[in-house]
Amino acid sequence: MTNFVSCFSAPRRSMIAALGLLAFAGLAKAQQVLRVSAIPDEAPTELQRKFKPLGALLEKKLGMKVEFVPVTDYAASVEGLINKKLDMVWFGGFTFVQAKIRSKDQVIPLVQREEDEKFKSVFITADKNITKLEDLKGKTFSFGSESSTSGHLMPRSYLLAARINPDTDMKRIAFSGAHDATVAAVSGGKVDAGALNFSVWEKLLAQGKVDTKQVHVFYTTPGYYDYNWSVRADMPADMRKKITDTFLNLDPANPQDKEVLSLQGATRFIPTKADNYKAIEAAAHNAGLLK
Known part of the structure; x- marks a missing residue:
């Protein structure tokens, strides 16, 4: 039996193939999901409650589905990110250091709460x-x-x-x-x-x-750097920027943004960097918690 597509001329077949690829790409994009998690430092129901408005805001800003993926323990949040089962994680300072070391510096902290400068x-x-x-x-x-x-x-x-x-x-x-x-x-x-x-x-x-x-x-205790939102280094730069801007542009005068900030325990979010957590890494070595 003659294949339907082979009935067309070479240019027409090329066009059909291109359209097929575009349709597939569009489908893949439509199915794209940003998988977000957080270290389980509180009850799972509380983490879900705190994330819901933030997830809705990220969906709006990114134009894609955002899913909260609970993890069983702190180690699972680290492994989930570096093994590409998660795309963004709310880490504590120590779990960020663990992820940074395990991934060989392939984890990037994007933002932290202003409160996290002196936690x-x-x-x-x-x-x-x-x-x-x-x-x-x-x-x-x-x-x-x-x-x-x-x-x-x-x-x-x-x-x-x-x-x-x-x-x-x-x-x-x-x-x-x-x-x-x-x-x-x-x-x-x-x-x-x-x-x-x-x-x-x-x-x-x-x-x-x-x-x-x-x-x-x-x-x-005296103050120290702590929590941050981190992503893998292989996340596209434009997506990292959109996520970062979403956090940095949160305005407490806006009721929706105020709810997000309140649930996140933040006055506002500020940029952060890996160097902020060098003291945490040193403390972990000194306490014998990093080999």
């Missing part, structure tokens, strides 16, 4: 006899995730600076997996004290989810 961790307890870091010797203690900057790395660094080795000077240490879980562990009496990031602590206070007559902050 802090808080140490909390329900024990009135614990008033300083040194009082934690012989106590039970909870960090967040092992790969958390504000829930493990930096609290551990400041404990070591106070000459307290969590592994040998404390009765027992645990990893709750998330900041809100650390608060629950301290409130529930499962541990004597714990550390988490100040942003989640303040949010839980504002939501009335912490009884400050029971649990209180007894130490706040």
Whole structure:
């Protein structure tokens, strides 16, 4: 049987082939999805709630579908990005450093919240006899995730600076997996004290989810660089610019933008760079968390 396309002249066949390629390209573009995730430092439902308005805004600005892809743990967020299963991830400073090293510098941080220039961790307890870091010797203690900057790395660094080795000077240490879980562990009496990031602590206070007559902050760390939105270096430059501009142009005077900023815990977003996280990398080496 004669092939339908072969009935046409060579120029006509070329035109049909070109149109077919254009149709295929259009279909591929229509199916293109920006896969976004975040380190699971809070409950999955909370992460989804916080991302929904941002995802809708990115879809509008990029002209493509934006999908939030939850991950099981911090390591999965790193592996997902460098193995091209994710396109953009909300990293903590430490997970960004891990992704940067694992990818051999093929991960680019685009923006951070203004608050992330001087981020802090808080140490909390329900024990009135614990008033300083040194009082934690012989106590039970909870960090967040092992790969958390504000829930493990930096609290551990400041404990070591106070000459307290969590592994040998404390009765027992645990990893709750998330900041809100650390608060629950301290409130529930499962541990004597714990550390988490100040942003989640303040949010839980504002939501009335912490009884400050029971649990209180007894130490706040100095500031350090923390979270950022990162992408792979192979993302097209024009897409990186559109994403960056979307964040930088968020205007609190605009109700839609204000909602995004509020849910992201940001006054505004600012550009960032890999060099901002050199101190985090050094702290991770010093704490023995990077080999």
